[in-house]
Every structure is written in structure tokens, then in C-alpha cells.
Amino acid sequence: MFRGPVIAWGGGGCLNAAAPSPLQRLDVLRWGRLTSVAIRAAPAAQRNRLSLGEGSCRRRCSGGTPEVGTKWIKPSGQETGIQIYNSLSRSKEPLILGNASVVTWYSCGPTVYDHAHLGHAYSYVRFDIIRRVMTKMFGKEVVMVMGITDIDDKIIKRANEMDISPETLARFYEEDFKQDMSALKVLPPTIYMRVTENVPQVISFIQQLVANGHGYATSQGNVYFDVRSRGDRYGKLTNIYPDAQEEYVLSDKRHTKDFALWKAAKPQEICWDSPWGKGRPGWHIECSTISSLVFGGHLDIHTGGIDLAFPHHENEIAQCEAYHQCEQWGNYFLHSGHLHVKGSKKMSKSLKNYITVKDFLKEFSPDQFRMFCLRSKYSSGVEYSDDTMNDAKNILHIIHSFISSANAYMKGQLNCDTIREDVLWDKLALTKKTVEAACADDFDTPRAIRAILDLIHYGNRQLKTVTKENRSPRSAVVFGAILSYMVEFFNTVGITLAESQVPAEHKHSALLSSVIDELVSFRIKVRSFALAVPEAAGSMSAESADFSEEEKQQQKAERRQQLQERMPLLQACDRLRQDLAIYGINIKDRSTTSTWELGKINNKLEKH
Numbered sequence: 001m002f003r004g005p006v007i008a009w010g011g012g013g014c015l016n017a018a019a020p021s022p023l024q025r026l027d028v029l030r031w032g033r034l035t036s037v038a039i040r041a042a043p044a045a046q047r048n049r050l051s052l053g054e055g056s057c058r059r060r061c062s063g064g065t066p067e068v069g070t071k072w073i074k075p076s077g078q079e080t081g082i083q084i085y086n087s088l089s090r091s092k093e094p095l096i097l098g099n100a101s102v103v104t105w106y107s108c109g110p111t112v113y114d115h116a117h118l119g120h121a122y123s124y125v126r127f128d129i130i131r132r133v134m135t136k137m138f139g140k141e142v143v144m145v146m147g148i149t150d151i152d153d154k155i156i157k158r159a160n161e162m163d164i165s166p167e168t169l170a171r172f173y174e175e176d177f178k179q180d181m182s183a184l185k186v187l188p189p190t191i192y193m194r195v196t197e198n199v200p201q202v203i204s205f206i207q208q209l210v211a212n213g214h215g216y217a218t219s220q221g222n223v224y225f226d227v228r229s230r231g232d233r234y235g236k237l238t239n240i241y242p243d244a245q246e247e248y249v250l251s252d253k254r255h256t257k258d259f260a261l262w263k264a265a266k267p268q269e270i271c272w273d274s275p276w277g278k279g280r281p282g283w284h285i286e287c288s289t290i291s292s293l294v295f296g297g298h299l300d301i302h303t304g305g306i307d308l309a310f311p312h313h314e315n316e317i318a319q320c321e322a323y324h325q326c327e328q329w330g331n332y333f334l335h336s337g338h339l340h341v342k343g344s345k346k347m348s349k350s351l352k353n354y355i356t357v358k359d360f361l362k363e364f365s366p367d368q369f370r371m372f373c374l375r376s377k378y379s380s381g382v383e384y385s386d387d388t389m390n391d392a393k394n395i396l397h398i399i400h401s402f403i404s405s406a407n408a409y410m411k412g413q414l415n416c417d418t419i420r421e422d423v424l425w426d427k428l429a430l431t432k433k434t435v436e437a438a439c440a441d442d443f444d445t446p447r448a449i450r451a452i453l454d455l456i457h458y459g460n461r462q463l464k465t466v467t468k469e470n471r472s473p474r475s476a477v478v479f480g481a482i483l484s485y486m487v488e489f490f491n492t493v494g495i496t497l498a499e500s501q502v503p504a505e506h507k508h509s510a511l512l513s514s515v516i517d518e519l520v521s522f523r524i525k526v527r528s529f530a531l532a533v534p535e536a537a538g539s540m541s542a543e544s545a546d547f548s549e550e551e552k553q554q555q556k557a558e559r560r561q562q563l564q565e566r567m568p569l570l571q572a573c574d575r576l577r578q579d580l581a582i583y584g585i586n587i588k589d590r591s592t593t594s595t596w597e598l599g600k601i602n603n604k605l606e607k608h
Contacts, residue, residue, distance in 0.1 A: 071236045073328040082138060085379055085442045087309060087333040088237055092442055095332065097300055102141045103134060106291040106330075107189060108304040108312070109146040112173035113155045116180045117354035118369075118384060119347035122339040123305045125370055126378040128186040129493050130334070130443050136492040137439055146189040147290040148174055150196050151280055156269060166270050167196070180357040184366045185494050191294075195286045198293065199272045202281045205289045205323060206261045214322040218252040221264030221277040225284075225319060227257045234318050237333060238310040259315055261285045284315035288323070291316075297324035299331065306335040306379075307346070337381035347384065355384075367495045368392050374445040374493060395453070396495075399486070400597060402456045403497060404588065405463050406483055408595040410476040415592060419462050419475035428482055431455040435489060445493065452486065465591055520587060520596050523573055528592070530569040533562045 072089035078100035086093045097103060107127065110116065134140045149155075150170035159166040174194075181188070195202070206223055209215040214229045227234050227242045235241040242257050260282035265271035271278040281289075291299060297320075304313060313333060320329035338346035341353045348354060360369070372392040376382045408414045431451050438447035459482060487497050547555070577587045586599045 073331075075331045080138060080140070082134075082440050083442055084332055084334070086331075087313075087335050088330075093332070097140075098298060101139070102143060103300050104295050104298070105131070105142055105144040105301040105303065106287070106295065106299055107144060107146045107302075108287060108308055109148045109192070110174075110177050111149040111152050111154060112170045112177060113152070113158045114173060114349060115356045115358065116177050117347060117349065117356050118360055119305075119339045119354060121180070121184055121186075121357050121360075121369070122347075122373065122382075122384075123336040124181060124186050125184055125373045125494075126336045127303050127334070129370070129373065129445065130378060131187065132492055132494055133439050133443055137436065142190075144189040145291060145294050146192050147287050148192055148194045149283070149286060150174060150194045151270060152283065170196075183361055184357065184369065193290045193293070195281060195290070198286075198290060199281060201293055202285055202289045203262075203272075203274050205292065205319075206285060207275065208323055209261065209319065212322055212325065214318075215261055216254065217262075217276045220252045221262075221279055222252055222260060223262035223276055224253050224258040225261050225315065225322075226254065227259070227318065228255060230318050230322065233321070235314065237314045237317055240310055240314065259284060259311065261319075284312055285319060287312070288316050288319040292320060292323065297326055297329060299329060301332045301334060302330045303334045303336070306337055306381075309333075309335055334379070336378050337376075340381055340383045342383055342385035342387075346381075364389055364393075368396060370494055371396050371449075374449055376446060378443060378445075395449070398453065398456060399490075399497065401588075402459055403483060403486070404595050404597040406459065406479045408593070409463055409474070410479055412474065413593045413595060414463060414465055414590070416463055416465060419478070421475045421478045424458065424462060424475075424478045424482065427455055427458045428478070428485065432485065448489075452489065455482065455486075516585060516596060520594055523576060523587070524594050526569055527573045527589070527594070530566040530573070533559055533566065 072086065072093070074093070075096045075098065077096045077098045080095045080097060080100075082095040083092045084095045085091070110120065131142050131144065135142055151166060155166050155170055159169040162169065178188070206215060209225065210217065210223065213226075215223055215225050217223045232241065242255060262274060262276055262279050262285075263282055264276070265278040265280065269280075271280055291302075302313065302316075317329060321327065341347050345351060345353075368389065369392070372382075372384075372389060375392060375395070382388070405414065409416060431454070434451040435448040438444040438451065441447075459479070490497050577589070580587060580596075581599070584599050585596055587594050587596045
């Protein structure tokens, strides 16, 4: 039987180590980058011990102690200060890690038979935000594995329709998925693992389940998981239990809720040799095997969409705990809510109400979608519509406008009343505390965004422009601190605010910014001259009483003539503003000055 390669540790459980074969050594080298990280994550006494996680005794893989009246076992280890909603306990729990600085995380990946849609993207972006917050705000090193289902009924059906091999189809849409995630700025996992490259390990996993009394083979070449062998421990995630009475089933299964571990091959279908004949893996066994290959009998976090909770995640738990013979395999299960189309059910391919990621990005930006995700709790369902996307766009506009105004003030381009620095320093300190507390409370990003917007509101109140000249010292430091914090926070959650100026990665970014600054400065001078027409005598103060009616009329005529003569200058300023906007350079005219920021390039221009 195949054993290894994987790093397995279980906080006080039994561990088995076997000398790896040459094939296993090759696998260890192949996944060397990940396993080297995983080895560092293991407790010191258990490093360098390779096992697929097979155990000869019952143990608590989580290393914790059962609490009376609950099915969830609180892990032993290091408190992180983060509260997290755990689907296993159906309540918020403290996030406790076996290793203080490392999070082991398995994410269900795509079944690669078609383009990814926004329903998929919604889940992956939300968990990407959580991963970034864990890493950048709380200093945890995340070791994430994502399984790629590259053999499946849907893949086989689609490949037959297109008259290509399942492998060709799967490779195409796997790369397509990765490109979509990259376009949405979703960080790649530490490693992707394909099912088809781990079939021998799947077979070994199934063999052990059968040997442990939790699986059975049939005369038709199928192998099923015996759900009733788990007793009342099946259903711990979703409270869906096997029926107490025998049911009549129209297949070779013993019970209706038993599920396939190995599917016998059909004619002309891709297959592998196994002890039960030719066939291919079932769906649920794939994720159990892949996660166990890397993490063994202990997993900190498992994530996926709420639609995967049953049967997929429930069956994963049953398989892994039966295989590792432990009471708790995964400590925390996080589920993202559905993305609903306005006036419809969840977005899905089966309902044919989906929008592909590629089509979405033709109209909206990755940052706009990320802001859309940030505005609701990751575990909540949310409605997708033009209105909700426009709300996200407007919030980003408010943020960018404040940055533009604050930068203009710090450069001396805005004339404001004396700034109440004490108010802004206090508000900044409160915002930092609120945002961190929100993120530590089950990653409450809506509360964090509200705190940032409240800070912006206070900042904008201080930045009101006045016409009279203010000679008091500028309060550039406090606004610099506010902008620095905002850029840091939004960079943490994956939004790039620096794009309001020329991107830093541009080869000549500093030069381009200086050129635009000079151009806008010259336009300010021209516009100010064009607008600097003396008031007509009739609209002036009491001094106008000294003028005769004839003199007043003459002054009005002269003013009209000056306005007419300078109108081409104002029109040229307007045309320049409009022309630059086509290239994404947006000039905002204020009472006595102007500022600029980068926006989106005109779509029509991008096509040429």
C-alpha cells in the first residue's frame, strides 16, 4: 500500500512513519517548496516524520479536548486574538493554531470544464481578503493548498461534446481559471494539486478506508463509503444524518446516503487500474486525499462556498476522520455566502443566470468588485446588480477624491481654514483601533470600511476651501499619516489606491507625474487670468456710488468685452480637461485652483 509523502502531526496523536520508495521521494522533491514550509510549521518533536496520516489508534487529530455538549473540539495551541465563525460549531470561536505563526489551509478548487463566473469569483475574492488580513495584519504565514478537479462527469461530458480529450479540456480551463483569478488580484495558493496526478494516492486512501471498515466494494467495480459505519458522528457539520430505517436503493449501494469513493469505468471513458478494476475517483475522496497528502491528520482551516457544505464537506470530514481514526480532522470550516442575481436565485451555471469573470471585467474593475465584496460579511449572501456595483464604485470614488484633495492640500494647492489637527489625530487613532477590532471579529470588513469612510468624512470637513488667504502653517503631517494608513489598509485587502497617480511600476512614473503637474499648473494660471475680470461698477460696493450712470455702463461694457476676449482661454482650458480625461487624467477645478488624478482610460480608446 502507498504511504507518504506528507508531513503529518497531530498534537498528541499517534504517528506512523515509513521509509519512502523512490517514487515517493520523487513526489517529496516535486512538492518540496510546500513541504519545506509545512515541516517548519510542525512541532519540533515531530518534524521530519513522513506519513500519509494513517493511524493504528484512535486519536484527536486536533490535539484538543472535547467540550461537554458540543461536537466541536477546541484545539490546543496558540491563541491568535481572532474570533472566527466556525460552521462546525455554528458559532464564533477563538482561532487557535497548532503553530503560533503558521496557518494550514485547504481550499476547494474549481472543476475545470468551463469559464469561471462571478459566483465563483465572489467566494475566492472573499477568502483572498481573509488570507491577506491574516498575513499582513496579524502576521500569520498561510500555507494554502487548492485541489483542482480535472476529472469529473461534467468534464467528460463537455470533452465528448467538443470532441477533445478530457485532459486537453481540463488543462485549458484550469489555465483560464488561473488567469481570471490573477485578473481579480486573488493570490495563488501555495500550491495547486491536480486530482489526475494523485490517483495512486487516492487508491491507497480508499484501501485504508475499506480496511478500517468504512468502505465496501461491489460486484460492479464500484467502491462506496459506508455512512452508517460512522454512527452518529456523520452529519456533524450540517446535522444531516443517515435514516434510521433501511431504504430500498436502485443501485449497488447499501444505503441511499452512501457515496462513491471509486467509480467503475464506463465504455470509452478515461480510467485507471485499481484493485477493484478500471475506474476513476469519486468527487469527495479527491479533496480528502490531497489535503491529507500535504497536511496529514491535522488541518487548521477549510474553506469553500456554502453550497459545498453538504454533501461535499460533510463527506470529506467523514472520510478523513475515518481514515486518520481521529475525532476531529479539520478545526475550522469557513463558508462563503451565495451571490444572488437581482430577482433570482444564486448565480450558477445550472440556472444559466451567470456572468463570466471576463465579461464582468469589460465593464468593471477588479478593485470595484473587491469593494463590492468588502461591503458585506463573507458568510452572508449578497445581491449582485447594477445598483450594488455602482455603490461600490461610488465608495472608491469617495476614497480617491479624498486622497486627491489631501495631496493637493499638502502640496499647497488648496487654501483651507486652520486645520484641527488634534481632532484628526484622535480620529485616526480611533479608526485604527476600530478597523483592527473589526478584522479580528470574524473579518468584519463592512465595519472596517465604515470606519475608514468616517475618517474620510472628518478629513473632508477640514479640507473645505476658502477664498481668503490663510497664512497659518499647513498641517501636512496629519494628512500624510491618514493617507499612509489608508494606503496600507487597502493594500492589505487587495485594493491599490496608488493608481490615483501614475503607477509606481511605470518606467517613467516620476517624470510623468511631474509633466502632468506642470501642465495642470500652467492651466491653472491661464484659467485664473481668464476669470480675473474686474467687477462691473454696478455690482461693486458703496464706492460705486461715486460713479455716474454713464461711467457704470461703460465699465459693464468693458467687462463684457474682456469676458468675450478671454472666453477662448476658458474654452481651451475646458477642451484640455476633456481631452486629458480620455487618457484617464481627470482634472478637478476648484474655486481658485485645480487638482488631478488618474482614472479609467476611455474604453473606445483602449480598443484601438
